[in-house]
Every structure is written in structure tokens, then in C-alpha cells.
Amino acid sequence: MTVFERDGSEVEALLTDRYLERVLARATGGPSNGPVDPLLDPVLRDATEQLRRDLVRVHPSFRFEERLASRLADAAAAMRMPAAVGAEGGIVQIGALGGSLDRDDNAYLFDDDELDRRDLSRPLLIGGALTSAAISLAGAAWVAWRRGRPTRGSAMVRAARAVHEARVAAAHAGPFD
Amino acid sequence: MFVSTGPCNAMARPVFGRVRPAGEAGSTRVTHLDRDRALVEEARRDPSSFDALYRRYLAQVYSYAYYELGDHHDAEDATERTFLAALANLDRFEERARPADGEGASTFRVWLFRIARNVVANQRRGRRRHPQAPIETAALVADPLDIEASAAVHDEAAAAWRAVGRLPADRRRAVVLRFVEEMSTAEIAGVLGRSEGAVRVLIHRALRTVAHDLGRGGGRSR
Numbered sequence: 491m492t493v494f495e496r497d498g499s500e501v502e503a504l505l506t507d508r509y510l511e512r513v514l515a516r517a518t519g520g521p522s523n524g525p526v527d528p529l530l531d532p533v534l535r536d537a538t539e540q541l542r543r544d545l546v547r548v549h550p551s552f553r554f555e556e557r558l559a560s561r562l563a564d565a566a567a568a569m570r571m572p573a574a575v576g577a578e579g580g581i582v583q584i585g586a587l588g589g590s591l592d593r594d595d596n597a598y599l600f601d602d603d604e605l606d607r608r609d610l611s612r613p614l615l616i617g618g619a620l621t622s623a624a625i626s627l628a629g630a631a632w633v634a635w636r637r638g639r640p641t642r643g644s645a646m647v648r649a650a651r652a653v654h655e656a657r658v659a660a661a662h663a664g665p666f667d
Numbered sequence: 668m669f670v671s672t673g674p675c676n677a678m679a680r681p682v683f684g685r686v687r688p689a690g691e692a693g694s695t696r697v698t699h700l701d702r703d704r705a706l707v708e709e710a711r712r713d714p715s716s717f718d719a720l721y722r723r724y725l726a727q728v729y730s731y732a733y734y735e736l737g738d739h740h741d742a743e744d745a746t747e748r749t750f751l752a753a754l755a756n757l758d759r760f761e762e763r764a765r766p767a768d769g770e771g772a773s774t775f776r777v778w779l780f781r782i783a784r785n786v787v788a789n790q791r792r793g794r795r796r797h798p799q800a801p802i803e804t805a806a807l808v809a810d811p812l813d814i815e816a817s818a819a820v821h822d823e824a825a826a827a828w829r830a831v832g833r834l835p836a837d838r839r840r841a842v843v844l845r846f847v848e849e850m851s852t853a854e855i856a857g858v859l860g861r862s863e864g865a866v867r868v869l870i871h872r873a874l875r876t877v878a879h880d881l882g883r884g885g886g887r888s889r
Contacts, residue, residue: 499868499871500864500867500868502871503864503867503868503870503871503872504867505850506867506871507867507870507871510845510870513853514845514846514849532744533875533878534871534875534878536878537875537877537878537881538759538874539875540819540823540827540877540881541827541842541846541874541877542846543735543824543844544823544827544828545827545828545831545843545846545847546847547726547727547730547847547848548726548729548730548733548734548742549726549729549730550725550726550729550739550742550743550746554743554746555725558721558725558743558746558747558750559721559722560750561747561749561751562717562718562721562754563715563718563741565714565751565754565755566713566714566715566717566718566754567714567715569714569754569755570713592752598753598785598789599756599782599785599786600756600759600781600782602783602785602860609724642700648835
């Protein structure tokens with residue numbers, strides 16, 4: 491396909507791309523001389539120049555850089571550990587902000603379709619929370635029911651309770667009664 | 668291990684080469700000579716060597732996340748997830764180019780930015796938050812002693828940041844990768860999973876929109 495067969499927008503996009511290459515090359519000391527294509531809209535040239543000037547790269551803090559470097563070093567050491575001791579250890583999971591870096595859990599990192607499919611509502615998490623809450627409520631209800639209806643217990647329990655009450659009464663009576 | 672990364676906007680361009688294999692006269696295939704090949708191989712042998720790749724690309728990944736999320740803490744979070752995932756999955760990185768990535772676009776940097784892109788996208792979806800242009804950073808480009816110039820530059824930069832922030836997501840990403848990360852069209856195509864032609868059109872349309880927003884377009888933005 492020749493340039494002339496493309497539609498106008500694609501041709502303009504191609505010209506813009508060439509101009510961008512030159513502008514970015516200029517910033518890194520590469521070859522950027524030569525006349526600007528007269529077909530390129532000056533409006534695009536100006537916008538390119540402004541974005542080139544204003545969209546600066548932002549650096550993280552030194553503290554963050556070193557903290558993450560340390561965390562990566564720990565993770566790297568954990569990855570090396572099984573081999574170092576003869577590979578008899580299991581698979582070492584690298585914690586990632588409270589989660590694991592299991593490949594299935596992080597499939598979205600490498601698969602764009604997986605990212606689209608991913609349901610962020612976390613039904614498993616919500617289901618677990620609901621189950622936990624239900625168990626807690628059932629436990630509280632059982633304790634309340636037990637407190638409201640104390641049982642007499644077995645003969646052994648009654649005997650033990652009688653001995654305990656006799657001891658308590660004797661202790662309250664004191665040595666001078 | 669520490670590797671000097673050079674100046675702030677130093678480009679991490681991959682090296683592409685066309686070779687003609689013996690016995691295949693008339694046909695050429697693209698062989699990708701990744702500039703990070705040695706570091707990647709070393710990191711695969713010894714994970715602690717990943718530090719060199721980390722130092723080389725930290726600012727780029729962080730910068731991309733910052734432009735996408737508009738918040739330093741969110742950007743740090745995304746950066747951390749990206750590098751931890753990259754380290755843990757380094758054996759999955761393939762230097763071989765795939766047709767869908769565009770010509771020779773499979774570099775470590777492209778792979779890393781694909782992870783970053785998905786981490787950021789996941790973060791944005793999870794929080795359902797709109798990015799806000801972090802305009803205070805624009806002051807970095809001005810001379811702090813020249814208050815008038817600083818204010819003018821600040822205003823212009825803030826306007827540019829806002830204009831980029833208002834772009835549709837795919838155009839914004841393409842612009843950030845082109846201007847901030849200084850990626851080639853092929854690399855951006857690899858990161859975004861689009862063709863090179865599509866990336867060129869995305870950037871071209873983004874520039875038209877930005878120019879219009881900045882009062883230079885004459886109503887031609889689309």
C-alpha cells in the first residue's frame with residue numbers, strides 16, 4: 491500500500507509520527523536536523539512542542555525506591571532459597587501487598603482478556619464474610635439461650651456443685667464463728 | 668548491583684536489527700536485539716540481579732502509573748505490584764516478538780509496561796476513581812527563583828496536563844508512553860496490543876484534541 495492510497499488521516503498521522511521522532515531524538519541528542527515537512531499542520535507542531543516540554547517524567551521518592559529495592563531483594567532471596575539448600579523445600583510464594591503472586595491469582599497481569607473478565611466484586615470474599623457473620627450470630631444466640639435456661643446437670647455435676655457450695659459457705663463463716 | 672540509569676529522560680530504546688538468514692535469499696526476518704537481554708538472563712540465573720532492571724525502569728514505571736492514577740501513593744502501589752509481579756514471573760518473559768505486538772516489539776520494557784498497564788487498569792477499575800492531573804509537578808520544570816516565569820510555565824503546564832487528562836484512556840496512554848516514556852511507535856503498539864498504524868492514529872488524534880483544548884486547534888479535533 492502506498493502513502494497515496496491511505497486516507498488523509500493516516501497520512502497526517504504518519505507525518506506527525508515522523509515529526510515526533512525528530513522532536514524526541516532532539517531531546518536525546520540524536521539526529522534531528524532537516525526541514526520540517528511543510529504538509530504537517532503547524533497546530534500539531536505546536537501541540538507536540540508543548541507536550542514535549544510539559545509532560546515531564548516524575549521520579550518517586552528515594553525512600554520509596556530503597557524500600558521497594560529492599561522488598562525485591564527479600565523476594566529474590568526467597569526465590570533462591572530452595573536451590574541453595576538442595577531444592578528440598580517447597581514452592582516459595584512471594585507476598586505482594588498482602589496477597590500472593592500466584593499465577594492464577596495474577597493472570598490479569600499478563601492476559602488482557604483476563605483483566606476484562608475479572609469480576610472485581612470478589613464474590614468469594616463476600617460469601618466468606620457472610621458465612622463468618624452467620625456463624626458468629628448463631629454462636630451468640632446459642633450462648634444467650636444457654637444462659638436463659640440453666641440446666642440441673644447430671645448426678646455428678648449436682649454432687650460437685652454441692653461440695654463447692656459447702657466449701658464456699660464454710661469459707662464465709664470464718665475461723666471465729 | 669547498581670546500574671547508572673543516566674539522565675531523567677534518558678531513553679531506554681531497544682535495538683532492532685534486520686538479518687538475512689543463510690539460505691533464505693530474498694527474505695528477511697526481524698531479529699530483536701534486546702538491550703536488556705544480558706540483564707534479564709542474569710536475573711533469571713540469580714534473582715538478586717533483578718535490581719539492575721529495577722533501577723533502570725523504576726522512574727519510567729512510576730511515572731506512567733502517576734500520569735494514569737494522578738496520585739503519588741497510588742502510583743507507588745502500582746509500581747510495587749508491577750515489579751514484584753515482574754520478578755516473580757520473569758521466566759514467563761519471552762524476547763521473541765509476536766505478530767500481534769508489531770515488528771520486534773517484544774522487549775523486556777514492553778513486557779514490563781504491559782504488566783504496569785494491567786496493574787494500573789485493575790487499580791482504576793477497583794477504585795472507580797477518575798484521574799486528576801497532578802499539576803504541582805509541572806512546577807518542577809520552572810526556575811524556582813523566577814517567580815513570574817515559574818507561574819507562567821506552571822499555568823501552561825497545568826493546562827497541558829489537564830488536556831491530556833481529559834483524553835480518552837487509549838489516547839492518553841499512547842501520549843504518555845510517547846512523550847513521557849519516549850517509546851517508539853512499535854513499543855507502544857506492543858504495550859497497548861494495537862497495530863503501529865493504530866497507535867499513530869491514536870497519537871495524532873490525541874494531539875488534535877489537545878491542541879483544540881489549548882485553544883490552538885480551530886475546531887478540528889475529533
